[in-house]
Amino acid sequence: MNIGEAAKHSGVSAKMIRYYEQTGLIPSAGRTASGYRTYTGTDVQMLRFIRRARDLGFQVEAIGELLALWRDRSRHSADVKQLAQAQIAGLRRKIVEMESMVATLDHLAQGCSGDDRPDCPILADLEGEASLVAPACHSGPGFNR
Amino acid sequence: MNIGEAAKHSGVSAKMIRYYEQTGLIPSAGRTASGYRTYTGTDVQMLRFIRRARDLGFQVEAIGELLALWRDRSRHSADVKQLAQAQIAGLRRKIVEMESMVATLDHLAQGCSGDDRPDCPILADLEGEASLVAPACHSGPGFNR
């Protein structure tokens, strides 16, 4: 199977397959005499593993760890679980952060008449007049930006 | 005021101030005879505006639109409100997506014994045995990855 077919069957683009090979996430594929990469069913399964992990928001580095565990027949499921829970925790952190943004924006937008007048609490807040909005919404220690 | 002080007062790093100038988000700063950038109180206020908008998750392109409205004395608050609501909608979309990831991962992690045995539904799911998890959780059209 060449790279195009592997891409179709795995849902990972050919570009990304080459990239993953280049960065060492996956081993180098076999080659035909003319230099084309060849893929087996196992390779496609690995690519689908990667695709699925990406869909779950894992970074490529974490996927490397997952792959290592996947290949390790004597792995401990605790190690896998720990990676998953770290991922959950990271996602939850980002969700909380975004929810705080939404709350602030929603509060500001509700105070905005939304007509043809220029007065707008949204701009006023961005300008720095923070008294118009509850400070607890966005000045907490949770922001990592 | 030179760029270091402007950075300190605005919370935007000197690097980013130069970058914003280079990309046209902010107008070119004045210069001293020896080439140093100079900033006024108004400039710092604009930088703080940018900083605050970044904290609310606006992309730089959207901040450009916000700044244009901020400068426009005859703006309509409806335009500002629309930008804010688009931002809210975008954030909510991402939050939903992440919540679906968390739900899937949480479900998988709960099925994982987390001990020294190798059996692990997390890996099994990543491998492609999607029957272990409700497909509606993550196969919807909302994914933009």
Next chain:
DNA sequence: CTTGACCTTCCAATGATGGGAAGGCCTATC
């Protein structure tokens, strides 16, 4: 044997930010 679809490598760009080097400027201290 040509055509079109595929493959190869290499280079570049995205968006927002940080790091660093090489060199110039400013200010305080001696």
Next chain:
DNA sequence: GATAGGCCTTCCCATCATTGGAAGGTCAAG
């Protein structure tokens, strides 16, 4: 007035995952 060290300047590179494209080789069907 010289010097030190802290700031400034520009320029280049790196990140992270992904896409795009160009230039050129290969394969399969007509």
